[in-house]
Each structure stands twice: as C-alpha cells, then as structure tokens.
Amino acid sequence: MAYWLFKSEPDVWGWDAQVAKGDVGEEWGGVRNYQARNHMRAMKIGDQGFFYHSNIGKEIVGIVEVCAESHPDSTTDDARWDCVDIRAVRPFKRPVTLAEVKADPRLKDMALVTSMRLSVQPVTAEEWKMVCELGGVEP
DNA sequence: GCCAACGTTGGC
DNA sequence: GCCAACGTTGGC
Numbered sequence: 001m002a003y004w005l006f007k008s009e010p011d012v013w014g015w016d017a018q019v020a021k022g023d024v025g026e027e028w029g030g031v032r033n034y035q036a037r038n039h040m041r042a043m044k045i046g047d048q049g050f051f052y053h054s055n056i057g058k059e060i061v062g063i064v065e066v067c068a069e070s071h072p073d074s075t076t077d078d079a080r081w082d083c084v085d086i087r088a089v090r091p092f093k094r095p096v097t098l099a100e101v102k103a104d105p106r107l108k109d110m111a112l113v114t115s116m117r118l119s120v121q122p123v124t125a126e127e128w129k130m131v132c133e134l135g136g137v138e139p
Numbered sequence: 140g141c142c143a144a145c146g147t148t149g150g151c
Numbered sequence: 152g153c154c155a156a157c158g159t160t161g162g163c
Contacts, residue, residue, distance in 0.1 A: 009161090033146075054161060098162080117145065117160050 003123040004039065004049035005112060006064060006086060015051055015061045018088045025067040025087030028120075029075040036120035040084045041070045049086060050123060050131065052112065059095035060131060064088055093136030106130055 006028060008014055018026060031037060047066040053059055068085035101107045107130060111121035123131075132139040 007161095035146095058162075116162080119160085 002043065002047045003125065003128040004043065004047060004066075005052055005060070005121040005123050006049050007052045007054050007119045007121075010053040010056045014053060014056075015088070015091065018051060018062075018064065018086070019091075021087065023067070023087055025085045027068075027074060027085050028083045029073045029081075031073070031083060031119055032081060033119060035118055037080075037082055039120045039122060041082055043069060043084050045069055048089070048128070050128075051088070057095065058098040060092065060097075060101075060135065061095045062088060062091040063132075063137065090137060094134070096131055096134045100134060101131070104130070104134075 008018075013026075028040065031040070043066045045066055045068070049064045049066070050060045051062045051064050053061055064086040066084050067087045070082045070084055072079065073081040073083045098112065101110055102113055107113070107127060110123070110127050111118060115121060129139045
C-alpha cells in the first residue's frame with residue numbers, strides 16, 4: 001500500500017465536488033506533467049491519498065483512495081497522458097494547512113514543501129501518520 | 140496581482 | 152543535445 005497527495009484548485013474541483021461523486025469516484029484527468037503521470041501509473045487500487053486545496057485554503061482537507069488504476073486520460077487524445085480514478089474516503093476533522101506542514105520539522109521533507117509545484121506527489125508512511133494525527137483521523 | 144520556481148519547447 | 156525563451160503554477 002502506497003500513499004500519495006493530490007492537489008486540486010477548489011474553485012475548479014474541490015473536496016465537496018469529490019465527495020458528491022461518492023464511491024464511483026472521479027477520473028483525475030488533466031494532469032500534463034510527466035512526474036505526476038508517472039506517480040499515477042505506479043498507483044494500485046486501494047492506495048490512499050491526501051486531498052489538498054491549493055490557492056484557496058492551502059490545506060489538506062481529506063483522504064481519498066485510488067478506485068481505478070492508470071488508464072488513458074479522457075480529457076485528451078494525446079496517448080502520453082494517463083490517469084487514475086479516485087474517490088473520497090473521509091474528511092479531516094481539522095484541515096491541515098500548508099503553514100502547519102512547513103512549521104513542523106518532522107514534515108520538512110514532504111514533497112508538498114520541497115516540490116511545491118508537483119500536482120501528484122508521493123507521501124511516506126511516516127508523513128501519512130503524522131498528517132493524519134494533525135488532521136484528527138485514524139491513519 | 141506579482142513574481143519566483145520550474146517544466147516544456149524549439150532553434151541551432 | 153544544449154540552452155534561451157516562454158508558459159504555467161501557486162504562494163504571498
């Protein structure tokens with residue numbers, strides 16, 4: 001089981017929209033970055049991910065899981081781009097802000113801090129546990 | 140709205 | 152294959 005982080009712009013597609021999709025989930029299409037795509041290609045069904053709001057809020061708001069493995073991105077005909085589907089699992093009791101992550105020395109190596117612009121990021125098991133604690137949910 | 144960081148593109 | 156120009160992202 002691996003852990004990931006998905007970035008969204010909440011005014012385009014946020015946590016509420018993701019929750020509204022229920023267990024069916026939603027294709028995480030539109031990613032046009034090789035690193036991010038490679039992370040999605042590496043994902044397995046059941047992998048867990050944080051759902052992050054950039055721009056508005058700048059906080060991790062909940063947990064999602066991968067419900068369909070890598071497949072062609074339906075938002076383009078370009079064969080280079082694949083993506084997974086994700087579905088909402090549960091919200092954080094308390095959102096974890098970017099400022100908190102940056103302020104915590106144990107989280108200083110999170111990709112959210114070191115690779116700020118990468119839209120799909122790997123998360124380590126330690127980071128997963130830490131951020132879940134901060135968010136008030138069971139890992 | 141600004142601007143720094145950084146990924147991508149295209150000319151050579 | 153290098154590197155300058157350009158476009159995009161995202162925090163502030």
